[in-house]
Amino acid sequence: MSSMEQLYQQLILDHAKSPHGKGLLETYEAESFQVNPTCGDEVRLRVHLAADASGGTVVDRVGWDGQGCSISQASVSVMSELVTGAPVATADLLGETFKALMHTRGEGLDDQSEDLLGDATAFTGVARYPARIKCALLGWMALRDALVQTGVTQEEKA
């Protein structure tokens, strides 16, 4: 496979074509709007939280709207699937792990991290193209920003 074919995995092309979680939520606790100023990609994402049986907080639903390249659109789509229903702590960990994946220059992470990321490991090839990393991170940045706004996620410690 050429590195371009590794970049555009079938899973990415499929998500870009029929994205998940697209459409803004009517009921939500926080919203984030992120742009990639170099190419004009944008995503507006809303989160709705809920309490689970044991009193923890879960990401009940995310809904988003946006425009951009296949990498940015597929990434926010895969993310929506992964975090829906997940405890906030898990969503945070997913975000951190995905960011780490983007810094591996295409080498990938350890098995445990890749198991956690599931479908999002399809983006491993993106990390070979520095200009595309921002595209893949756009939705994750929106999610993190929205969760920080709700107060359930702490701002990154400096």
Place this chain on the structure above:
Amino acid sequence: MTATLEPQAPGRRSALTSAELAAVRADFPLLSRTVRGGRPLVYLDSGATSQKPDVVLDAEQDFYLQRNAAVHRGAHQLAEEATEAFEQARVEVATLVGAAADEIVWQPNATAAINLVAYAMSNATLGRGGRAARRFALQPGDEIVVTEAEHHANLVPWQELCARTGAVLRWIGVDDDGRLRTDELGTVVTDRTRVVAFSHASNVTGAVTDVGAFVRRAQEVGALTVLDACQSVPHLPVDLHALDVDLAAFSGHKMLGPTGVGALYGKREVLAAMPPVLTGGSMVEVVTMETTTYAPPPQRFEAGSQMVAQAVGMGAAARYLHELGMDAVAAHEEQIAALLVDAVAAVPGVRILGPTDTRDRLAAVSFVVDGVHAHDVGQVLDDAGVAVRVGHHCAQPLHRRLGVAASTRASAAVYTTAEEVAVFAEALGRVRPFFGLSDQGES
């Protein structure tokens, strides 16, 4: 080796012969490298920045190896030679654009040059520069006119100047073809207009502006004209005196020169009346603890130590273009423009932003591919070794006007070949199929 053409009659319009083009390409070492696993580079991003010929690199190196010293100060021989190289470069740049040497002010780039004018107007508005500078002073209700096609560099500084002074920003629109609505000049430019700032050629659509129409209307109402000549100077014969604009800006790095250097042109009497912006060493006459008198232009606008080696490089680039002959450069690029337009227009599901005819247009062609974002288009082209620009090319309002968020741009320069356009065309044809989109009647 430097490509030099046969002596030519003025006004010669014949393009480069294939031998001349090969000689030009041999002057640009970078053009022969490969990318992405051994593919020959097809560089179609000259609108963003051009590649540099040996003569430019040599001029900079020679300056550092042989002549380096502080300019305009010191009495030693090196200082003399450095100053001469610096000032000779100013002559070369002036000659290329039909200006006098003392009408050329070194600036870091076109963006800095345009900001210099905007801040000089702010200073004049605050009363600096005395009576002579009154023509630059603005009042609330005065108007500044730009166009909807501007690069952000020729838009945001004017928005900011309006915010600082209470002046109002107005603009000339763009038609569906990407051409400026020169028919709006009569209504948008009025007695309240103090500045008309516009580009000579669009970095997105490649459309070349009818500068005469803008200048005539601005002069009727006594407004200053500011020309963004970034995209014209590298590709077209430009005679600033004949165009009769008051001020103009262009960057060295887009015209085969180094980064870090550009020029502000101003008519002698316009620069003479303009108050300084950056102040300090090198731009003064007499300094006491209370007051300072300022040097005449261009030094008045060149505060502090200058980018001397880069200026020398920009001078070498100007001489290189001048020796090739801008008529020949323009004629060659006109052929490339026609090939580019035809190549893009021939691909199903691809739409050109801007004129599809080759009249008054540069070899810069922006386009959108149905169903594929510009970033993804650029990636497929890159995989074929083809370097293009993707995004909004620092012209968001123009993209919004043309109904898209982003586009892909292929832009040429004097060294671009028909073979390169063919490689680009072939790769562009693969984009939609790669993303699983096919066109009716095709498999």
